[in-house]
Amino acid sequence: MNEKNFAKDLIEFIYSSPTSFHAVKTSKELLNVNGFEELKLNEKWNLEVGKKYYVTKNLSAIIAFTLNSKNIEKEGFRIISSHSDSPTFRIKPNAEMSVEKTYLKLNTECYGGPILNTWLDRPLGVAGRVVLKGEHILKPKEEIVNINKPICIIPNIAIHMNRSVNEGYALNKQKDMLPLVGLLNDSLEKDNFLLNQLALNLGVSSEEIIDFDLFLYEFEKGNLIGANEEFISSGRLDNLSMAHASLNSLIDTKGENGINVVAVFDNEEVGSSTKQGADSNMLLNILERICMSLGKDREEFFTSIYSSFMISSDLAHAVHPNLSEKHDPTNRPIMGEGPVIKINANQAYTSDAYSISIYKNICNEAQVKCQEFVNRSDERGGSTIGPISSTHIDIPSVDIGSPILAMHSIRELGSVKDHYNIYKTFSKFYEV
Template sequence: MNKQNFAKQLIKFIDESPSNYFACINSKNLLLENGFTELLESDTWKLKKGGKYFVVVNDSSFFAFTIGSKKISDTGFKIAGSHTDSPSFLIKPNPEINKKDFIVLNTEVYGGPILYTWFDRPLSISGRVFLESDNPFQPEKKFINYDKDLLIIPSLCIHQNREVNNGVAFNAQKDTLPFITIDRENNFSFKKLIANYLNVKEDKILSYDLTLYSREKGTLLGEKEEFISVGRIDNLAAVHAGLLSLIDNKDKKNTCIVAAFDNEEVGSNTMQGADSPVLKLLLDRISNALGADEEEYQKALSKSFLISTDAAHSIHPNYLEKSDPTNEPKLNYGPVIKMAANKAYITDGYSRAVIEKLAKDAKIPVQTFVNRSDLKGGSTIGPITQSQIKISGVDMGIPLLSMHSVRELAGVDDHYNLYKLIGEFFKK
């Protein structure tokens, strides 16, 4: 596959996935198109060797897997983990605020966005809406991608804030509320807006999980179109690379899994997040469905390996002093192995050696990242997953600039090489 075409596929996937829910919907559609069978958590699972399956958890995470021809006690599980969520703003209940006829929506920051990057650009809303039904435990559910330039967070003009270019501290309850309309009669209803879009009655809406997203489409840029510019690269690029690696994997001996958790940006401690038993329960069910006993299952875990795929930091040409002096990842120089003495990443000498050898044999360039010793970095699903399951693993991802901006920047080569590396991992 041409690497630029692959990058365009990623851009299309992200543009069509404005929220974690649509990331799962679009992943589900890709899996179904490629012969995977959807499983329900409430059903009895009957798995067979060579089978291709997936399960969606709470609409916002999914786990896709293929059953290998060899026993799991001989090969273990090959797992590529990622997450479907990205920093954004959640829309609160009763969100309408009237400020001198200007209607703004009350929001709450989700994760760690770079706030100023959300200003002065067209925004809209995406997520899920729950409607009244006869059964309180089974409300009707609708997914919504409000396909319209709907909202904006306007900046304060420089004439009223002369120090703006010297740096501004934003108050998330005051400064980042999106503006939607002028309402002289004071009768604007957010629920009514949603109801009209979904063609349902307003009084049937019980609740919603909705977030803001930028309406600006992704693009390739650079002299050679070597860069990917789009939102939510962190971490939908890893979801996309893992998913396509699994779909395209022609080797059938290993049992391979793509785990796309939710809520990594806020700590992962939900039932669909990595800090839950969700992956362990999946492995248990696969093992049971294949007829493996507890001893064989424990043997399988001892031979398993996790690649926790999440975005890494590229050196920044305007802020070179922010990077480690001897480990300097760059865009389009290869996927990045991430290490940290405080174990914010799970990479150790053994797991790094595994990836270095896989990459060397496949002639895929890789880089290493560590934080400056005087700066604290982030973390990933890697350590959280290891706290739930005893499994060897590595943290890695493609290098980014503008991480957690509303629009991030990645390398075309890096995304393609991550896809190839995960594919090599699934085959070995």
């Protein structure tokens, strides 16, 4: 698959993944058609060298791995981690609200740190997880749902009523960011609108629905843009692009050493402190279960861990063409020039000279150029799952990612070439 086709495949992957639940569903479908076997967390594992497996948590996180060798005490785990969630708006319970006895809108809560004004005047869909009555009171049934149409919009107010809007306007998350659904009439009632939509979509009665985790998403599909279609314009590049690249490299690579692992966590955008987030023992427990299933004792498990390496993959900030002064004077990554190694003196990223050297070696082997990113010393930057994972799995780790513009916008901008090149480095990591 060439660069442009790989970018188009990413766009399809993202379009099929409007929420973290859908991202895991899309990932499972990709793994299934490539011979991976699903494991259950509450069942005994009987793993075999040469086979491929995956396991999910909360329907919103997934860990996949290939067993290349039984000699993991010396060869270890080769882990690439990313996350499935993106900034958005979660629909609250009792969400229906009427205004002027005419408009129906939904009550929402902000998830993560989106650039708020980019969500205005966009066709929005609703998707997520619905929980139904099951056969046992302790085991309700879960369904993934996508109301796959532009069902709502968050309208701006006219400039005539907000003359200073272009001088800066602070949007209020409770007042300004509520999506409009429609006009109240005989066919659209305020009460139980959402439940009725979900029931219709799932083909069940509304009485069967117990609860839901629903989110807004940009309905319009991403596309390739630019004079030579060199850019990827899409929502949720952060961080589904890294999930896409790592999953495909795991599938395409024929590794011979140790165990290759892809870990796609949830809830990075809100701190990772969940059972399916990087600030949990989810990955550590799964790695130990792999060792146990291969007949290793606990001492051999720890030996395997300390023979391992992790690439924490999230996106990086490219130099902005209109605001280049926002970037460090000497470390200035740009789109199209390769993966970015992220560095921070205060350990917002895990990269150090040792782990950076390993990733640079990987890039050299893959014949891919790399770049380095450091924040301006007078600007506070973000962080990612790397440092959080390191508090649970204390192995060498490097934070890297493709450079993009407009991070956390409803529509982010990446590079076709960079996405393919980071896939090449992931593949080389799994091969060597």
